[in-house]
Amino acid sequence: MTIILSTLNARYTHASLGLRYLLANMGDLRDRTRLQEFVIGAKTTDVVEKLLAHRPRIIGFGVYIWNVEETTRVVAMLKRVAPDVTIILGGPEVSHEPEEQRIVQLADYLITGWGDVTFPQLCRQVLNGPKPLMKIHAGAQPPLADLALPYSLYTDEDIAHRTLYVEASRGCPFKCEFCLSALDKTAWPFDLDAFLGALEALHARGARLFKFVDRTFNLNIKSSLKIMQFFLDKLAAHPDDPVFAHFEVVPDHLPDALKEAIAQFPPGCLQFEIGIQSFNPEVQTLVSRKQNNDKAADNIRWLCEHSHAHLHVDLIAGLPGEDIASFARGFDRLVALGPHEIQFGILKRLRGTPIIRHTEPYRMVFDPYPPYTILATDRIDFTDMQRLVRFARYWDLVANSGRFAHTLPLVLGTAPFANFMALSDWLFANTDATHRIALEKLAALVKQWLRGRDVDADAVTTAMANDYAGQVNKPATRTKSPPTGQAAPQRQARHLAA
Incomplete structure (x- = not known):
């Protein structure tokens, strides 16, 4: 085996679409190329040993925000124990600002941007000579019609146990600066x-189970309808063996024809990820995000009331120009619309994104280590930003988990953000933890907090009973979409999983 394509996925259920595209387009080198995926958290020596077991001449790594630190250790060890193996890097994390990254310094070559065509070309030069003198190569972008599709490379194991990422399009016409x-x-x-x-x-x-990584599924309505009809036909032909599709949609572009198609899907078959990010028009303008907020709100409300689609709606805290009060107003507005999950994200400075231009004017301070999370702005100091981070974590545990469906309205009351922030502050003060809180303990804490807020004791008891049917470790049955293999997805980084 001459060439290995490898990456460290965030979890086993994620299957790298990007590596499969590379393998599908290796041409005459395809028979000499092997795909080998790992999961973050794997022991570095184990990864290196498994890679070298195939006696590779070339190893290509997909480098992403979630695996760059571990991949750096793998590359460093490979260069110590097998210096003759050529290391080629690619992926969004190393495609921008490469000069300051240690992993790039360690590797032999780097392909920035698209690698479908450039990677096999570079491999041929390495294997057959003459070897390129330049370390960094800009990836060529071919017409999509020239690319071999990779979907036959999903194995039976992938189909049985992993999320299948697919894309009907690449790219995005919008200019949101955080993405x-x-x-x-x-x-x-x-x-x-x-x-x-x-x-x-x-x-x-x-x-x-199909997860579309298209940036904007509903950009071309004619294509969207044709894809949805494909899934509706499968549901009609196999009602006892349903399909599940996950799409990312623009919230303010939902014409009647698309609504009619969406309304035909039964429960548990359709999931939408919808990026709101901020309801503040001034903030939206700052980050070059064009969005009709009223239309977006109307469409989310329609989806909640007239469809069975499971809705994940994203908000991002820490954007330039937004303070806690502004974010709270947007959060409360979104809660009132009733989506199934609100994904509360904290801004990250992805390498190459234009958000960096606001660093000085808005005194934006980012963590220098992946995932480069915002630490403070001129509107939100470090202490309050950490409160928001904890809010996001507790929100996942209490709200997005679905385990407190009946209790959550008692927590939120008429001021959802303020009340949940109060709960968040109280939980941290009483546990000093945001992870590894047993469900039984969490339920007891929520109950204790509610009673301290003078919420009717009978209402609390009834809500808890309805949620747990007397067993805190067995949440009540609820309507939930099938898993997508991605926990708490965030709009900023989700496409990098491909």
Whole structure:
């Protein structure tokens, strides 16, 4: 085996779409190329030993915000024990600001941007000579029609146990400065018939869980409708063996034709990830985000009231120009709309994103280590930012978990953000922890806090009983979409998983 394509995924259920694209487009080198994925947290020596067991000449690593530190250790060890192995890096984390990154200094070559065509070309030069003198190579962007689709490379094991990432398009026409997609000039669609043919083959092999990584699924409504019809046809033909599809949608673009298609999906088959990020028009303007807030709110309300789609709606704390009071107003507005989950994200400075231009004017301080989380701004100091971080964690445990469905309204009352922040501060003061809180202990703490707030004791007892049916370790049955293999996804980084 000559070439290994590898990465460290965030968890086993994630299957790297990017590596499969590379393998599918290796041409004459495909038979000499092997895919080998790992999961973050693996022992470095074990990863290196497994990689070298194949006696590779070249190892290509996909480097992302969540695995760069561990991948750096792997590359450093490889260079010590197998210095003759050529290391080629690619991926969003190393495609920008590479000169200051140790992993780039350790590696032999770096491909920035698209690697589908450039990686196999570079491999041929390394294997056959002459070896390139330049370390950094800008990835060529071919027409999408020239790329071989990778979906046949999902194994039966992948289909049975992992999330299958798919994309009907690449790129994004929007310029939100906190997102790497801001660097794209437009969105490029794949040939829809070829794409649907690949989905058909996956479905015939037993695939039922599809996660679309398209930046904007509902950008081209005609294509969106055709894809949705594909899934509706599968549901009609196999009502006892349903499919599940996850899409990211723009909230203020939901025409009637798309609503009619969405309304046809039964419960548990459709999930939408919707980025609101901020309801503050001044903040939206600062980060170059165009959004009709009233229309977005109306569409979210319609989805909640007239569809069975499971809604994940994103907000980002720490954006330039937004203080806690502004964020709270947006949070309360979103709670009132009633989405199934609110993904409370904390701003991260992804390498290459234009958000960096606001650093000095808004005194934005970011953690220098991955995932480069915002630590303070001119509107939110470090202490309050940490309160928001804890709020986000407790929100996942209490609200997004679904385990407190009946109790949560008692917690939120008429001032959701203020009340949940009070609970968050109290929980941290009484536990000094945001992780590894047993469900039984968490339930007891929430109950204790509610009683301290003069909430009717009978109402609290009834709500807890309805949530747990007397067993705190067995949450009540609730309507929930199938798992997507991605916990608490955030709009900023979610596309990097591909």
